Amino acid sequence: MDPIRNPYAPGAGQRPPELAGRDEQLRAFDVVLERVAKGRPERSLVLTGLRGVGKTVLLNMLRSAAVRKGWGTGKLEARPDQSLRRPLASALHQAVRELGHPEQDQVEHALGVIRGFVQRDAGPQARLREQWSPGIDAPVVRGRADSGDIEIDLVELLSDIGGLAADVGKGVGVFIDEMQDLGPDDVSALCASCHEISQSGLPLIVVGAGLPHLPAVLSASKSYSERLFSYQRIDRLTRDAADRALQAPAGEEDAEFDDEALEAMYAATGGYPYFIQAYGKAVWDHAPRTPITAADVELAAPEAERELAVGFFGSRYDRATPAERDYLRAMADAATDLGADADAVGSVATADVAAVLGKKPQSLSPARDALLKKGLIYSGERGRIAFTVPHFGRYLRRQA
Ligand SMILES: Nc1ncnc2c1ncn2[C@@H]1O[C@H](COP(=O)(O)OP(=O)(O)O)[C@@H](O)[C@H]1O
Numbered sequence: 001m002d003p004i005r006n007p008y009a010p011g012a013g014q015r016p017p018e019l020a021g022r023d024e025q026l027r028a029f030d031v032v033l034e035r036v037a038k039g040r041p042e043r044s045l046v047l048t049g050l051r052g053v054g055k056t057v058l059l060n061m062l063r064s065a066a067v068r069k070g071w072g073t074g075k076l077e078a079r080p081d082q083s084l085r086r087p088l089a090s091a092l093h094q095a096v097r098e099l100g101h102p103e104q105d106q107v108e109h110a111l112g113v114i115r116g117f118v119q120r121d122a123g124p125q126a127r128l129r130e131q132w133s134p135g136i137d138a139p140v141v142r143g144r145a146d147s148g149d150i151e152i153d154l155v156e157l158l159s160d161i162g163g164l165a166a167d168v169g170k171g172v173g174v175f176i177d178e179m180q181d182l183g184p185d186d187v188s189a190l191c192a193s194c195h196e197i198s199q200s201g202l203p204l205i206v207v208g209a210g211l212p213h214l215p216a217v218l219s220a221s222k223s224y225s226e227r228l229f230s231y232q233r234i235d236r237l238t239r240d241a242a243d244r245a246l247q248a249p250a251g252e253e254d255a256e257f258d259d260e261a262l263e264a265m266y267a268a269t270g271g272y273p274y275f276i277q278a279y280g281k282a283v284w285d286h287a288p289r290t291p292i293t294a295a296d297v298e299l300a301a302p303e304a305e306r307e308l309a310v311g312f313f314g315s316r317y318d319r320a321t322p323a324e325r326d327y328l329r330a331m332a333d334a335a336t337d338l339g340a341d342a343d344a345v346g347s348v349a350t351a352d353v354a355a356v357l358g359k360k361p362q363s364l365s366p367a368r369d370a371l372l373k374k375g376l377i378y379s380g381e382r383g384r385i386a387f388t389v390p391h392f393g394r395y396l397r398r399q400a
């Protein structure tokens with residue numbers, strides 16, 4: 001069918017033509033927004049799940065919901081080995097702009113605090129170029145959020161921004177993607193300041209998204225984090241939602257899938273949103289006419305898999321060194337040895353991986369740690385690991 005009218009959108013963070021199966025999270029977030037704006041205690045949302053389930057897209061939708069309510073919002077993506085100061089400063093700068101506080105001197109003050117906060121990253125000795133803070137021309141405010149202790153600074157900064165929002169009867173939302181990649185000091189400071197802010201009833205929330213072990217990262221940092229955040233597991237779509245994700249956009253273009261085609265699509269994609277978009281796109285391009293049939297799905301599958309091999313799996317696999325690839329393949333083998341379905345999201349014992357490779361577990365720690373850091377695997381419980389990418393085991397076995 002006409003590729004120009006192809007509605008599907010495979011790609012990280014690509015807004016899907018139909019956001020299926022996320023009504024519950026959207027509704028829950030509306031309640032959070034209302035309550036926080038009224039200064040009532042409320043746990044913020046943290047979205048967790050494997051890669052490709054739609055966390056980034058949902059996080060962006062939550063942000064849009066906040067914007068529609070007149071909130072000031074900002075977003076950042078955490079990166080390993082990067083301090084929170086700079087990206088957070090830009091996100092808050094954006095949020096302050098969106099708030100549209102009518103009194104210029106108060107806005108200037110808040111921006112000046114943000115500048116002091118970010119300059120602290122470079123240290124007082126830093127050259128001018130490093131002190132440059134994008135787009136903020138307000139004079140630096142000294143003695144606020146610039147102590148160098150991230151916890152103190154974050155509490156002061158978020159309190160000031162929250163206060164600015166409270167002044168105008170609005171809220172501020174800070175959206176953090178890939179939250180598991182924040183450094184330990186930043187995580188701990190973030191939890192502490194969210195705790196403080198919620199106690200003072202200021203209308204500011206941090207909304208996060210990250211891999212399945214994010215709750216463990218947060219609670220290892222501060223035991224009370226479970227009471228700060230409401231964890232929402234974002235998972236593959238149910239059959240119903242997956243059908244809707246395909247049918248609704250097709251319907252917009254006066255096309256449809258027949259029943260067997262929908263069944264074949266679910267069998268191939270497992271309901272994982274990224275796979276749904278990739279298959280949807282390939283099948284649309286291959287199908288000669290509507291309705292799309294199971295035969296069309298079968299014909300287009302190799303193309304969809306090729307796309308996924310490059311865009312979804314390959315880009316991650318490429319980041320692994322030879323030793324790390326051996327480790328990944330051993331993980332896939334360990335899963336099959338157990339008789340488990342290696343495509344399932346199951347975890348394997350690190351001891352079993354070592355056994356597959358015929359090595360001592362300790363000697364494999366460097367490979368395992370590097371893979372954890374690269375976000376290819378995660379550890380939800382001690383001594384066990386799992387792929388962060390669904391169907392990764394299957395992809396690896398096909399490689400071999
Ligand atoms: N609820 C949904 N319904 C249909 N497609 C979705 C949904 N959520 C995400 N997608 C699609 O899935 C893909 C991955 O989404 P993304 O948000 O990048 O996942 P993650 O951040 O969890 O890795 C994108 O192509 C997106 O369009």
Ligand SMILES: [Mg+2]
Nearest residue numbers: 012013055056
């Ligand atoms: Mg993402």
